[in-house]
Amino acid sequence: MSCHLLCLGFGYSARALARILGPDWSITGTSRGGEPCAVSMGASFRWFRFDRDHPLEPAAFAGVTHILISVPPDEAGDPVLDRHRDDVAAISNLAWLGYLSTTGVYGNRDGGWVDENLELSPSGARGRRRAAAEAAWLDLCRGCGLPVHVFRLAGIYGPGRSPFDALRAATAKRIDKPGQMFSRIHVDDIANVLMASIARPRPGAVYNVCDDEPAASADVITHAAELLGMPAPPLVSFEAGLSLMARSFYDDNKRVSNALIKAELGVSLRYPTYRDGLAAILAAEAIQSQAGLEACPAPRHPASSGPAGGRGAASATDPAKEEG
Numbered sequence: 001m002s003c004h005l006l007c008l009g010f011g012y013s014a015r016a017l018a019r020i021l022g023p024d025w026s027i028t029g030t031s032r033g034g035e036p037c038a039v040s041m042g043a044s045f046r047w048f049r050f051d052r053d054h055p056l057e058p059a060a061f062a063g064v065t066h067i068l069i070s071v072p073p074d075e076a077g078d079p080v081l082d083r084h085r086d087d088v089a090a091i092s093n094l095a096w097l098g099y100l101s102t103t104g105v106y107g108n109r110d111g112g113w114v115d116e117n118l119e120l121s122p123s124g125a126r127g128r129r130r131a132a133a134e135a136a137w138l139d140l141c142r143g144c145g146l147p148v149h150v151f152r153l154a155g156i157y158g159p160g161r162s163p164f165d166a167l168r169a170a171t172a173k174r175i176d177k178p179g180q181m182f183s184r185i186h187v188d189d190i191a192n193v194l195m196a197s198i199a200r201p202r203p204g205a206v207y208n209v210c211d212d213e214p215a216a217s218a219d220v221i222t223h224a225a226e227l228l229g230m231p232a233p234p235l236v237s238f239e240a241g242l243s244l245m246a247r248s249f250y251d252d253n254k255r256v257s258n259a260l261i262k263a264e265l266g267v268s269l270r271y272p273t274y275r276d277g278l279a280a281i282l283a284a285e286a287i288q289s290q291a292g293l294e295a296c297p298a299p300r301h302p303a304s305s306g307p308a309g310g311r312g313a314a315s316a317t318d319p320a321k322e323e324g
Contacts, residue, residue: 002026003095004063008050008080009070012156013100016191017068018045028060030071052079061087066198069137070100073129081136089144096147096201097137098194103152103183103208105131109254111181116152116206116260123251138204147203151193154210154256157274158187162281163224167233172225174218175250177238182217183210183256186271186280196265207261212272214255220274227282 003025007014010029018027030050048060052074067088071080080088088097106114107121122128134150141148157163166172193209218235225232238250261267271277 003065004028005066005068006060006064007068007070009068009100010047011070012158012161012187013153013190013194014068014070016158016187017194020191020195026063028064030056030060050079052076052083055083056087058087061091064091065093065095067091067094067097068100068194069098072126073133075129077129078133078136081133081140085140089140089146094147096149096198098149098151098197099134099137101130101134101150101152102127103154103210103254103256104252105134105152106252106254106256108252111179111253111255113255113257114208115257116208124248127252134206138206141204145203147201149197149201149203150206151190151197152206152208152256153190154183154185154208156187156190157184157277159281159284161187162278163221164228164278164281164285167221167225167228167230172221172233173242174221174233174235175238175242176218176235177216177250180216180250180253181214181255183214183254184220184274184277185210186269186277189267189269189271192270193261193265193267196261196267200265202264205264207265208256208258209261210256210258211269211274211277212258213274215274220278223275224278227278 001024005018005021005025005027007018007027007029010018010031014029018029021027026044026046028046028048030048032049032051032054048056050056050071061084069080071078073079076082088094103114104124104127105120105122106118107123107127120131122131137146137148138150140146163172189211190209193207197205197207222232238247242250258267258269271280
């Protein structure tokens, strides 16, 4: 059976999924700007521009069997829902729809654990917009029978979006904020979770997507520096070391549980801790360097709200960049 995936937002996570799809898949991707850098995959690919002011033509939905949405809501709401609710609802053979949200919808829990059963309490405007978008997509699931699945992503990191980049650029900071914890997820594990859900759809499901070990950002930066054989940046006080915007990403303090993706989807993480993920990134960089290869630049993931460089251990300060 041939499958056709429509990626509304062909960013970092969508590309990771595209790379592991088999030859029976064709892919349509969208972005706000020009056509994205080619992705090495066996599937056929076509591209459309999409944003609130540039809706898709009907041909973009022809033959679609699966949809992945990572376009973030804006102040006016969810652009995909606002422009294409009826188009999506009209797809007769839609088998699966995944909406990439954020663990930022849980808000601040003072370092406590959160799971999918916890009531949402976003602490910022971005988190509130995400919670509203989640609710709207799940309403479509209940009202129209759409096979909607929500994935609440922790801080994303991976090749091209890791603390190595900030350390090499001498922009990395280790922020001293005792007790502050962030959860993270390697982009390849996001792709594996999505594939597991496609294989075992449960419309209306909500999943946290994170690794096994929440950690302080300073610890991640320190470990990355050790792997590079360079000194870690000095600790900087939270109040003095960050701009107001960067400080906002430290408003939420929580540990995110990933028990459901393991129990229900049978997921076994390739990178259960940031140490596993960082070691793999460094090993892959060495292989690329020996082969003389240059990776396509990692795009800013649409679900990310953190400073440029990523939502996980990727920025200069490594706050797990949630949407919250």
